[in-house]
Amino acid sequence: xxxxxxxxxxxSETGVGRFxxxxxxxxxxxxxIAGIYLVWIILHFVAAHLYVYYCANLSxxxxxxxPMLVSAPHCRAIRWTIYNGAQSIDTMWIVFGTxxxxxxxxxxx
Numbered sequence: 686x687x688x689x690x691x692x693x694x695x696x697s698e699t700g701v702g703r704f705x706x707x708x709x710x711x712x713x714x715x716x717x718i719a720g721i722y723l724v725w726i727i728l729h730f731v732a733a734h735l736y737v738y739y740c741a742n743l744s745x746x747x748x749x750x751x752p753m754l755v756s757a758p759h760c761r762a763i764r765w766t767i768y769n770g771a772q773s774i775d776t777m778w779i780v781f782g783t784x785x786x787x788x789x790x791x792x793x794x
Contacts, residue, residue, distance in 0.1 A: 739754075
């Protein structure tokens with residue numbers, strides 16, 4: 686009985702190993718592409734919250750300090766991250782939309 690179980694286990698591992706070897710290059714490519722955009726999404730989200738906390742505080746004191754903080758180096762860096770993160774996310778949607786339209790065109794054509 687243990688011998689049959691060992692043979693079944695070897696067969697299933699071989700099937701999984703073969704599947705993994707086949708799909709690995711595709712998963713690596715998707716991971717690299719998605720990873721870049723995921724990093725920009727996280728940076729954009731975090732920077733937007735940091736900017737509100739450090740550079741545009743929602744208080745009377747924050748209102749008084751905002752003209753001086755707007756040109757502070759940390760606020761400029763956070764604004765740069767917000768702007769470029771938004772640009773990257775916009776580009777991501779354009780690339781995804783173009784890819785999706787090309788897939789639909791291939792199915793219909």
